Amino acid sequence: MxxxxxxxxxxxxxxxxxxxxxxxxxxxxxxxxxHQAAFSNVAGEITGRFNEKYNGVEYYFRLKGTNDALVKENERLNQLLKENYEAPGQLNKLMTDTLMIDSLKKIQKYIYREAKVVGSSVSSQTNYLTIHRGSSQQIRPNMGVISPLGIVGTVVSTSPNFAVVMSMLHRQYTVVVKLKNGGERGKVEWDGTNPSFVTLKDIPKSAKMNKGDSIVTSETSSLFPPGILVGTVNEIVEDKSSNFYVVKLKTATNFFNVQYVYVIDNTQFDEQKRLEDSTRKKIQ
Amino acid sequence: MSELLKNIFRFALFIFVQVFVLFKVSPLHHFIVPYLYFLFILWLPFNLPRFWLTFIGFIYGLTLDYFTNTPGLHAAACTLIAYVRPFIINLMISQEGTDKNYASPSITSMGFAPYATYALVLTLLHHSFLVFLEWMSFGTFFFFIGKVIGTTAISLLLILLTELLFFRKEQFRTNTV
Missing domain, CATH: 1.10.287 (Helix Hairpins)
Structure with a gap:
């Protein structure tokens, strides 16, 4: 002894x-x-405060880019207004539904909540963003995050007033996407080299694809509503050995100056997840 | 200013410079990440006991980790160089009693060549371990070597610039005081 x-x-x-x-x-x-570490709750709150102070300065230098992004988003949303569309024939008339039930409220599946980005990085292999909205403001892990121009990432942890978002520029991040034209599904990953480009995989070679095509989120991704822009095709890499394309995508979001994001709350996420998990358990 | 106060001030300053200046630099190349923060550990005084040195290294690395959301990554690398530091210093000190006559490692106290070797060895060790931990989950061997060399080169350049810009005057202390 x-x-x-x-x-x-x-x-x-x-x-x-x-x-x-x-x-x-x-x-x-x-x-x-x-994505849970010891004291990460307290630490997230403290580093969030420092990030917020820094962002107070940085924000002024990014105002121009932020404004451009918001104007572009407004333009896109204005295009969708009902008043812009005219029925081709005299027979189709717009009528107000006389049903007295507010059916719109009940079936809203995705709820958007705006949040200010107070900290972000693009230089590392594992990039995260900090947003100024946390568990006290209805943010939970596993919520999708989009910017005015395209998708950003997924919430991984929260503190009372801040949340940490795993950015699309993270080696472990994947998102299910589809071609806007053909609808073929694939997945997007990041290879860790250039923060302006991500890699699209698993698109069969039978799909028609051209440079500049839009890649949007798919219906099967339970975090994002379908049809949100992920990126545009920049380069199609020839790979003779496989039946799938490997495509270099230009990201829709500019990760260098993203200032405002929307956190998407899928109100049916828990139900879908529970069902899928219980099915998986039954099969095993 | 007392040595303790000076080091507390440096602790905060190095973390903030690393997080809000160097990490904000848009990436030049995927091999190059500008790291300077670990210079704090290289500048700690000679007479710190090894227990505290290792412990300060751990806490310091962990502080940076909470800013970058990678708990444990920098902490592991900093603990390693803080632990190895006394061995390297013992090898590099040319004259007997340098560690008694001067407060902390610097060009004046150790001489240019020994100090440069000291900085090189610890920088290389820090980056190798850091990139190794990153590399365990992704990347190739070529990526590992390239990133260690690229990052070390940039770090040494930054250390040299810092040493020139903020020249630390080291007082020679005789043991008669």
Whole structure:
């Protein structure tokens, strides 16, 4: 027993070093799996405050880009207004529904909530954004996040007033997408090299694709409503060995200056997830 | 200013410079990430006990980690260089008693060549470990080597610039005081 104590005293520094290494590595691998680390709630609140202070300055320099993005979004939404469309024949008349039930409220599946981006990074391999809206303002993990121009990422953790969003520019991020023209489904990932481009995979070669085609979110992605722009085709890489395209996409969102985002709350997400999980359990 | 106050000030300053200046630089190339924050550990005083040195390294790395949302990544690398630091210093000190006569490692206290070697070895160690932890989940061996070399080169350049811009005058302390 005495020798054990002597050993510990002799190599105390080395053992202490090993303990700290194990603690930090367990933090790292646990976070990579579940996106929950020790004290991340408190730490998120504190780093969020600092990020907010910095963003107060940075925001002025990005005003022009932010304004352009918002104007573009308004233009797109104006195009969708009912008044812009005219029925081709005399027979089709617009009529007001006389039913007295407000059916619109009940079936709204996606709820949008605006949030200010207070911290973001593009330079690392694992990029995150911090937004100024948290669990006290109805933000939960697993909510989709979009910018005025296209999709941004997914909420991974929240504190009372801030939330951390895993950006599309993260090595572990994937999103299910489809071609706007043909409807073939594939998935989008990031290879970690250039923050302006992401990689589209799993599109069969039978699909017709041209440079400049839009890639939008698919119906099967439960986080985003269908039809939200992800990116445009920039380069189609020839791969003779497989039956699938590998495509380089230009991201719709400019991750360098994104300032405002919308967090999308899918009100039926939990129900869908529960059903899918229970089915998976039954099969196994 | 006392040594303790000076180091607390440096702690905050290095973290903020790293998070709000260097990480905000738009990426030049995917091999290059400008890192400077670990210079804090290189500048810690000689007479700090090894236990505290390792512990400060851990806390310092973890602080940066909470800003970048990678808990444990920088903490592991910082703990490693903080632990290895005394070994390198023992090898590099040319004259007997440098660590008693001067407060902390610098060009004046150690001489240019030993200090440069000291910085090079710890920088290389820090980046190798950091990129290794990143590389475990993705990338190729070529990516690993390229990134370590690219990042180390940029870091050494930044360290040199910092040493020239903020020249630290080290007082020679005799043991008669």
């Amino acid at each position: 005495r020798n054990v104590f002597l050993f510990i005293r002799r190599y105390f520094n080395f053992l202490f070093f090993l303990v700290l290494q194990i603690v930090s590595l367990s933090f790292l691998f646990q976070y990579n799996k579940f």
